[in-house]
Amino acid sequence: MRQPAKSGQQHFIAAELIAVLVAVTIGHPRVMTIERGQSLPSGPFELGHRSLQSGLRDWVEQQTRHPLGYIEQLYTFADRDRTANGSAQRVVSISYLALTREEQAAPADKAAWRNWYDYFPWEDHRAGVPSTLPDLIVPGLKAWADAADDHQVRLDRRQRTAIAFGVDEHSWNEELVLQRYELLYEAGLVGEARHQRGENGTLSAFGLAMAADHRRILATGIARLRAKIKYRPVVFELMPSVFTLLQLQRSVEALAGRLVHKQNFRRLVEQQELVEETGASTTDTGGRPAKLFRFRHGVLAERAVAGTKLPLSRA
Amino acid sequence: MRQPAKSGQQHFIAAELIAVLVAVTIGHPRVMTIERGQSLPSGPFELGHRSLQSGLRDWVEQQTRHPLGYIEQLYTFADRDRTANGSAQRVVSISYLALTREEQAAPADKAAWRNWYDYFPWEDHRAGVPSTLPDLIVPGLKAWADAADDHQVRLDRRQRTAIAFGVDEHSWNEELVLQRYELLYEAGLVGEARHQRGENGTLSAFGLAMAADHRRILATGIARLRAKIKYRPVVFELMPSVFTLLQLQRSVEALAGRLVHKQNFRRLVEQQELVEETGASTTDTGGRPAKLFRFRHGVLAERAVAGTKLPLSRA
DNA sequence: CCTATATATACTCACAACGAGCATATGTGA
DNA sequence: TCACATATGCTCGTTGTGAGTATATATAGG
Structure with a gap:
């Protein structure tokens, strides 16, 4: 076995924060990129950062002028990196999935929303x-x-x-x-x-x-999001405050990359009491006017989802 | 907004690897500890390590003399730490869940298996x-x-x-x-x-x-494992090569902390074709002899589990 | 040999969730 | 008025799952 260093001996490395920032606009799943769509927003974790998440927020907001909403850690990996002077250097990359609403602000220079299916x-x-x-x-x-x-x-x-x-x-x-x-x-x-x-x-x-392994990180984020929308109400982080059920369905379909059965989708959303009517309705879509809904924020506190698959016993 | 450092300027930090190493012996879920049960195995990530996982393996094997089997990342977090000279220092901790069979070897000095319910x-x-x-x-x-x-x-x-x-x-x-x-x-x-x-x-x-936030990390590991046994065949990482269905059930119950319905448990295991008979049976338990089974390793390759909950549509 | 005991194994039943499809309601625009 | 697009309500059949009953097969002790 390799002999680890004596305790007290410190090895210093650099830490990098990377964001997969996702939004959805009318059926288009989007990811925030910089450098002509070649990179994800990222930057080093510094002494001044209060936490990993706040460091990430700083970098993304600086590079894209877009605030982050929901944040969740994706994965941490290490790579041997070569610095300018040629010496081997360790970099630990900590990646995050972030969800937001696109409208918020215009992206900064060199930052741009891209349809994630451009990459996949x-x-x-x-x-x-x-x-x-x-x-x-x-x-x-x-x-x-x-x-x-x-x-x-x-x-x-x-x-x-x-x-x-x-x-x-x-x-x-x-x-x-x-x-x-x-x-x-x-x-x-x-x-x-x-x-x-x-x-x-x-x-x-x-x-x-994309540059380096950014496309791989994006794939990780998409996979996580596609899995998560099935058991946590995260889609609403991507929706405007008020929406129709069809718009909600289109967003889910955009993320999942496949169509869902409209009637059953509504049955699911309603029986889970995820939304509530605003009372208003819209005719923007053509056809019978659609009722407008908003997310019932109460569910976040009320529910402790997590589906059991163990054949439990009461005894 | 805080102004991040110019690019090229590097901030160096220390990275620590921590393991929640789990085993199960006859109905007792166990976790590997050091320092009289007060700490989880851990050590710094060093330049000599090929990867994060291999670094973790090195540390755990050195501290406990116990090899790691299945490994999965848990979470990465950062804390402001105080070094001996009093200066603020950043430490990034990368935690892992590891599964193994207890029998393998006797733990090293100061390392010991503990029942995880001692902590919870x-x-x-x-x-x-x-x-x-x-x-x-x-x-x-x-x-x-x-x-x-x-x-x-x-x-x-x-x-x-x-x-x-x-x-x-x-x-x-x-x-x-x-x-x-x-x-x-x-x-x-x-x-x-x-x-x-x-x-x-x-x-x-x-x-x-436990020391520092190790108990919190242990809680994270237990939570992850309890969730995972429901949709991935990870229990088998904790079982001997040959076992009875009741032993398998007892292991699941030990991890989940609750009883399962025997008949339904067997129905589940069989219909998912997770195990195959060895042909032998044992009378060790008293009562009708139990058939011995082994894990069907094929399922790991065959299946791409992942339960959908979206009301999909074929169109 | 018989009995208590512990386990293994086979079915059945009720209910909820889910994929799928049919039918009807209510708007817009040509 | 008609075509069209969307909204909404309801019904099937299948599968998964919690729960319970009954039967089979072994050991240990008297």
Whole structure:
């Protein structure tokens, strides 16, 4: 075993804070970026910061002029980084998922909202399965799987592909965003070093690249959000104060990347008492006027969600 | 807004790795401790470590002589720490949940397995609701709630208590370990500074204290594990290679702190095809011999669990 | 051998949640 | 007035799950 340093001996490293800042506008899931969509807002954790979260808020507000609302930690990872003078340096990156309403303010210079499907075109199944999936992506992964020397590795790659992308008997699981990205990365199909725009500037089927591992962090954030909207009322962090049920549904669909059954969606929202009527209604959408609702903030305190799946016993 | 430092200017901090290492022996959930049960294994992240996880493995194996199996990140937090010379110093703590089988090796000096309910006596509901809950804990929290000056604060404290501890219409939710600990901490009932052993050395109703915020981290780990056993087959990381269904059930009950319905538990395990028969059986338990099973490792690859709760639509 | 005891195993039942679809109501705009 | 778009109400069938009853198969002790 490696012998750790004597106690008292200190190793100093740098800590970096990174934000996946998400908003939704009329059916478009958006993520805040800087540097022409190539980076997520981020900055070093400094002595002056009161906490990790407040440090993150400072950086994001400075870089994007957009305040953060809901914040939740994503993941912490470490990488060996090379500083300017060439010496190896340790950096710990602490990533966060943040939710906000887009309207708040205009982004600062170099900061911009991007549709997150620009980076993951294969993740949007609202208009059906994207054609690039059966045409390009799955064949590409199949080729990669078959290229392995070891038989077991081939089987393993095929199975991972089938599960992640819903091939054969497997059905599409919108939560496996990170697994899909990692497969494509391992297969060399989304290498961030490669030129990811087509000849004429159109988006490639494999999405826009980002600096360093920012696209991976974005995938982590999307996966977390897609999972969380199912058991916590976080969608409302992304909604205006007043909205129709269809608008709420469109937001959920934008995040999940798939359509939901309207009647059942309403049944769910109502029986969980997540919203209350404002009394007003709107005709903006055309068709029968829709009642306007607002989020019942009481549920945040009242409920302690958490679905049990253990076959419990009273005894 | 605070002005962040110019880019290029680096702030160096120390990073610490902390492990909540869990095992289960015949119905007893255990956590690895050092320093007479007062601390969790931990150590600084150093330049020599290949990764955060390998750094953690090094420290835990050195301090406890026990190898780690399954590892999962818990949470990262920052605190202002005081070094020996009195200057303020930043420490980022990265905590992990680790699962292992207890038998592996004898713990090193000063390292010892402890029953985790020594630290959270109110969390074990297998033999019914602990009498200290209605007798001491809930009244203590009620008094704390009533002591608040502000009316709204009183209501808020009462509601949080009711939800966390299953008072009134609320039912007990075993996953709210952290919320319960935080309430008791806020109410000053588990202040780690206080003397937490009774006069004669017996355990207090409020459990054993730990150094710094280690008990809080332990609560986080327990909460995570209680939630996770419901949707991922992680219990098997804690089981011997071969076991009976009742032993498996006892382990789950030890972790969850509550009893499960035997028949339904078996139905669940079987229909999910989590285990396979070894062909052998044991009479060690007395009564009809129990078939021995082993975990079907295939499920780890096959399944992409993740339960949807969205009212999806095929269209 | 018989009995108490402890476990294993097989079914059944009621109820809630969920995916899916049909039908009807109420607006706008051509 | 008609086409169209959305809102809203209701009904099925299936599955999951909490709970309970009954039966099978072993050991230990008299």
